[in-house]
Amino acid sequence: MTSDGTPRLISDMRGVRYGEVLAVFERGDGFEAEVYGTQMLNDCPQEVWEALDASAIAGLSTRRIATVDLGQDPSTRPYVERHVNRGAVFFFDAGAPVHELLDPDGLAYVMQAYCVGVDPTLTEADLPALGDRLDLPEGWSYRTRVLDEELVVDTTATIATVLQDELENTYTLPH
Numbered sequence: 001m002t003s004d005g006t007p008r009l010i011s012d013m014r015g016v017r018y019g020e021v022l023a024v025f026e027r028g029d030g031f032e033a034e035v036y037g038t039q040m041l042n043d044c045p046q047e048v049w050e051a052l053d054a055s056a057i058a059g060l061s062t063r064r065i066a067t068v069d070l071g072q073d074p075s076t077r078p079y080v081e082r083h084v085n086r087g088a089v090f091f092f093d094a095g096a097p098v099h100e101l102l103d104p105d106g107l108a109y110v111m112q113a114y115c116v117g118v119d120p121t122l123t124e125a126d127l128p129a130l131g132d133r134l135d136l137p138e139g140w141s142y143r144t145r146v147l148d149e150e151l152v153v154d155t156t157a158t159i160a161t162v163l164q165d166e167l168e169n170t171y172t173l174p175h
Contacts, residue, residue, distance in 0.1 A: 019044030104139030
């Protein structure tokens with residue numbers, strides 16, 4: 001059990017490589033993406049990822065992990081909130097660093113995953129200085145801090161609020 005009583009079923013996921021593919025569909029009066037990921041199935045081998053085409057995707061074990069409401073705009077734009085139905089719990093350990101985007105109102109979105117798809121040289125060691133590379137919207141800021149206590153982001157009963165920066169690093173808003 002964790003400090004808030006949420007059971008931790010999986011540990012040691014920090015820095016684990018995975019891949020995700022989004023299939024976008026027109027649904028109702030907007031668009032929705034189904035997210036398929038390799039989490040807990042495989043580490044999405046680089047050679048398979050680089051050969052990304054329909055047959056390579058078909059040969060990569062994935063599972064549907066979420067759906068994303070794209071509204072009327074299926075394009076990806078940085079710093080735009082998306083609502084993700086994923087039913088997941090993220091644990092950020094006390095004493096560990098977290099990297100956050102803060103909006104003009106002070107809401108802190110915590111990084112849940114960094115991406116090497118846009119910048120393949122990006123490493124976890126680069127994250128504390130990442131704010132210097134980002135073209136943040138006016139009023140936004142980036143910070144790294146060490147957690148005093150465990151942070152649990154539980155979206156098993158809610159829709160997650162998620163956004164990405166221009167390097168496609170993904171951040172989630174703790175509820």
